[in-house]
Amino acid sequence: MISKEICERVLQKAASTGADYAELFAENTLNHSVNLVGGKVDSVHDAQIAGAAVRVFLGLRSVMATTVDTTEAGLLRCAQRAAEALAQGKAEISITLRERLFGDIHPIQIAPASVANADKVLLLKDACSAASGYHDAVVQVTGTLLDVDHHILIATSEGLWAQDRQIRTRLMVNAVAEINGETQTGGCHPGARRGMELFEAVDPKAVGQEAARQAVTMAGAGYCPAGVMPVAIGNGFGGVIFHEACGHSLEASSVAYGNSQFCGKLGEKIAHEKVTAIDDGTIPNEWGSVNIDDEGTPSHRNVLIENGVLKSYMIDKFNGRRMGMPPTGNARRESFSYVPTSRMTNTFIAPGNDKNEDIIASIEYGLYAKEMGGGSVNPVTGEFNFSVNEGYLIRNGKVCEPVRGASLVGKGSEILPKIDMVGSDLACGQGMCGSSSGSIPTNVGQPLIRVSSITVGGR
Amino acid sequence: MDFQAFRQIAAEEAAKLQIEEYELYYRLEENTSVSAFRHEINNFSSASEGGVCLRCLINGKMGYASTQQLSDESARALVHRAADNAAVLETAEPEFLVGAGQSYEAVSASRVPLPDADSMRKTALDGQDALYAQQSVIDGCETEVFAGRTCIAIHNSRGLSLEYENTVSGAFVAAVVSDGKPDGEKANNYKIRLGQLDKLDLNAAASEAAADARATLGAGVAPTGSMPVVFSSKAMAQLLGTYAGIFSAENVQKGLSLLKDKEGSTVAAPIVTLVDDPFYDKSAMPMPFDAEGSPTRRKNIIENGVLTTLLYNLRTAAAAGKTTTGNGAKTSYDAKVGIRPFTLYLVNGPFTQEQLLQKAQNGVLIDSLGGLHAGANTISGDFSLQSSGFLIENGQKTAPVRSFTVAGNFFRLLEGISAVGNDPLPPTSISPTAFVSPSVLVEGLSIAGK
Structure with a gap:
């Protein structure tokens, strides 16, 4: 994308007033x-992001400048x-860059850009017609097939020069x-960090049917009752x-500033001993x-919580300085326009030993949250919320009728000790996580778990 | 290469492909922000972003493509990409381009002289001083000062040539407070002030942020049940923002809004009047034209409870046999033209918030809502949302409560507004789209607490 020699000159310019660290990120x-x-193609979105x-950095001060002019002159002006x-x-300062090679552990077989629009349309129509044909009650279906080809280059005054090409596809x-x-x-x-070969593993028809099944199930459901109750979350x-x-409360962007309920808690028990969580x-x-x-930090497997004990935060270079801790491979940004900060990647609760049927059977009266929607949190107080897209009441240890309109709210430090049963059927779901460095792809995941008591919003 | 040169090359390439109708939409944003923490500047950023979106009409279908790279090669590639994308479109309603010769309201954009870096640093540090002078404030308070310039240009093959420039500046102060006990409770709140930096009253902003944060310390849990709810000005504006999409003719025509065939019908209580105003006097970004280049105008969406109009762009207006309301909008420069309001506000009623609390007698005052992107279903209108606020006991605001939910349905809520407040309306956001409301009283919403 940009030669090593140009990067060297840009970094030298960037550091010319005394910076102790300089970095160029291009995409x-x-x-x-x-x-x-x-059922009809309504629009095609096609955007090139380039800049x-x-x-x-100088001590605990950070400055970022961005440009869409990626000629050498434009980059030098930006620096x-x-x-x-x-x-x-x-x-x-004299900077000599060396390319750092790493094995690409996310091989791509069919780059989406090599597939014609018309073929993408066929696939999408397959998925959407499966949804509209699922049941007479389905009155509208919308579908999107999106792909991202994200090519990044990072050069730093520490001598790093590395590139990565991140291809993602989602239906x-x-x-x-x-x-x-x-x-x-x-x-x-x-979705996955894959090309169009994603659809060898994912059947578009099944995706459409699942969307329709949820909509039909919920349209026939009554409202979720409100109150504090045990909840099994799928x-x-x-x-x-x-x-x-x-x-979010384990991200250095909160922890470094003392704005997290989990500051200073490394080595302490913050969750039930059945909870091990990994990013x-x-x-x-x-x-x-x-x-x-x-x-440019290689990605890691970071055990955040092991058997209930807080083991690690997620740390980027700048916030790591304030914390006196090394980066963990979690610095992320939506694009060059955003200042990168510590974010999650694939974050999940590790499988436990409880049996799914025991978890459901243990609840006399409560909620089974089969499919979840999104949520949000205030890391300072730990207060969070999220919505239940598909829920069922549990009575006497049995899953009963579907209920709609439920949401769950609580405070992180109070809920973690209440995750007291953890099943073994670990699976992940895909989401876009929004925060100060923009909207980035993250996986969330867990096996079936039980929260012994939580506030359920309903009516 | 500048945008003018880029336009020339794109025009040549379009001519080669015999594309007769096309438009180039250009947007450039230059934003500077300075933040301070522990009385020191810790972040400075100077960003220049934006790009060009080309849309072209081929066989009645409008194809889009965009780029941030202004080069000969990308200009030519852009035309081919947009043409390829047009080829697969199937929706029946065509998009249109606006012709030259429209008349536009004169708006006073660019009202703030942009500050230099030194005065931004000074304001950010002043903000820290203002915060730490407040009672109960602890380590962790942040301030951020921002300034930006937005340029928009629309040029099309029908001779339309529009340019717009606007500047904005302001400051954000975030207070963190505690109850003073070891390992005690913390709370936070922030305020944003827009305007010329040397005229901002940061002491007042810091004082309000700290006071609002302190007021939530020691919050208990709300009771569970159905009860009257007073939504604060902030909470009601949050709800309006979340559900603004129901007034979009695009959502209605796609079967994604329940307001289909409701124009002319009663959809809200008779005391409700909802206005969309592109020239709202506190807007930081008044707009004379929309994203298609159509002139904008002020209109009542709901007048005394009756839905007077949906919001239209050219495509949806043509499909409905109406004229555009000038609400064509792009969520970013590269987006397809959709529909958004400008400043959407609920017209004030006669009551102070204290009078609304009196009318409610016993219930909750909801000051802030959370998780709106997840807990509110914009199609069915159902919501179940994390809330924080205060108990209303015997007509008075009493103890703070948090971590409870309010559940209901937005369509029912509009019908059920039983009194509208007359709070002074706060300054709006830095984008052309903003939501403003006084406090309102709604009877019988479901609260889930203890």
Whole structure:
């Protein structure tokens, strides 16, 4: 993308006022998606994101400047802006970059850009017609097939020069069902760090049917009752509970500033001993995986919580300085326009020993949250919320009728000790996580778990 | 290469492909932000971003493509990409390009002189001083000062040539407070002030942020049950923002809004009037034209409870046999033209918030809502949302409560608004889209607490 020699000159310029660290991040990304509404191709989104960001540190100060002009002159001007904003000093440093090679552990077979629009349309139509044909109650179906070809280059004053090409593909089908005037929605959104070979593992028809099944089930459901009760949360996207209740509060962007309920708790028990939680960006071809993070640090498998004890935070280079801790391969940014910070990759609760049937049977009256929606958290207080897309009441240890409109709220530090049963059917779900460094792909995951008591919003 | 040169090359390439109708939409944003922590500047960023979106009409289908690279090669590639994308489109309703010769409202954009880096640093540090002067404030308070310029240009093959520039500056102060006990409870709150930096009252902003955070310390749990709810100005604006999409003709035509065939019908209580105003006097970004280049205008969406109009762009207006309301919008420069309001606000009623609390007698005052992207279903209208606020006991605001949910249905809520407040309306957001509301009283919503 940009030669080593140019990168060296840009970094030298960036460090010319005394920076103790300089970094150039450049990207060339193609975002492509085909959108279907009511069986017809409604729009095609096709955007090239291309530009660069220069970042310099001096102690605990950080400056970033960005540009869409990636000629040498444009990059040098950008570096100059960063240097001038950082300090007034004068420094001459010599930087020699060496390419760091790493094995690509996320091989791609069929680059989406090599597949014609018309073929993508056929696949999407397969998925959407399976949804509309699922049941008479399905009144509208929308679908999106999106692919991202994200090519990044990172060069730093430490001598690093590395590139990565991250290709991701995702199929999203949403269905609307109406029964007796009550409208509800369902969705299914599988994705991976794969090319179009994703659809050797994922059947588009099954995706459409799943979206429709959820919508039809929920359209026929009554409202979820409100109150405090035990909740069994299903595997896959159910892992969003850990993502919100704990994950965000373990990011250095909160911890470094003392703005996390888990500051200073390393080595302490913060969760039930059955809870082991991991952030792992090295899982081959997973949605949230990266070879290197957006600061060039190789991705790691980080055990965050082991048997209830807090073991690690997720740390980027800049916040790591304040914390006096090394980066963990979690620095991420949506694009060059965002200042990178510590974020999650694939985050999940590890499988335990409880049997699914025992978890359900243990609940006399409560909620089975089979499919979860999104959520959010305030890391300072730990208060989180998330919505239940498909829920069922549990009575006398049996899953009974479906209920809709439920949400779960609580405080992370209070909920973690209440995750007191952990099943073994670990699965992951794909999401886009939004935070200060933009919207990035992350996996959430868990086996079926039980939360012994939590506030269920309903009516 | 600048945008003018890029336009020339794209035009040549379009001519080669015999594309007669096309438009180039250009957006450039230059944003600078400075943040401070522990009385020191810790982050400075100067970002320049944006790009060009080309859309072209081929056989009645509008294909889109965009790029951030202004080069000869990318200009030519852009035309081919947009043409390829047009070829697979199937929806029946065509998009249109606006012709030259429209008349536009004169708006006073660019009202703030952009500050230099030194005055931004000074304001960020002043913000720290203001925060740490507050009672109960602890380590962790952040301030951020921002300034930005937005340029938009729309040029099309029908002779339309529009340019717009706007600047904005402001500051964000975030207070963290504690109850003072070892390992005690913390709470946080932030305020944003927009305007010329040397005229911002950061002491007042810091004081409000700290006071609002302190007020939530020691929060208990709300009771469970059905009860009257007063939504604060902030919480009601959050709800309006979440559900604004129901007024989009695009969602209606796609079967994704329940307001289908409701124009002219009663959809809200008679005391409800909802306005969309592109020239709202506190807007930081008043807009004379929309993302298609159509002139914008102020209109009532709901007037005394009756849905007077949906929001239209050219495509949806043509499909409905109406004229555009000038609400064509792009969520970013590269997006397809959709529909969004400008400043959407609920018209004030006669009551102070205290009077609304009196009317409620016993219930909850919801000050802030969370998880709106997940807990609110914009199609069915159902919501179940994390809330924080205060108990209302005997008509008075009493103890703080948190971590409870409010559940209901937005369509029922509009019908069930029983009194509208007259709170002074806060300044709006830095984007052209903003949501503003006074406090409102709604009877009988479901609260889930203990």
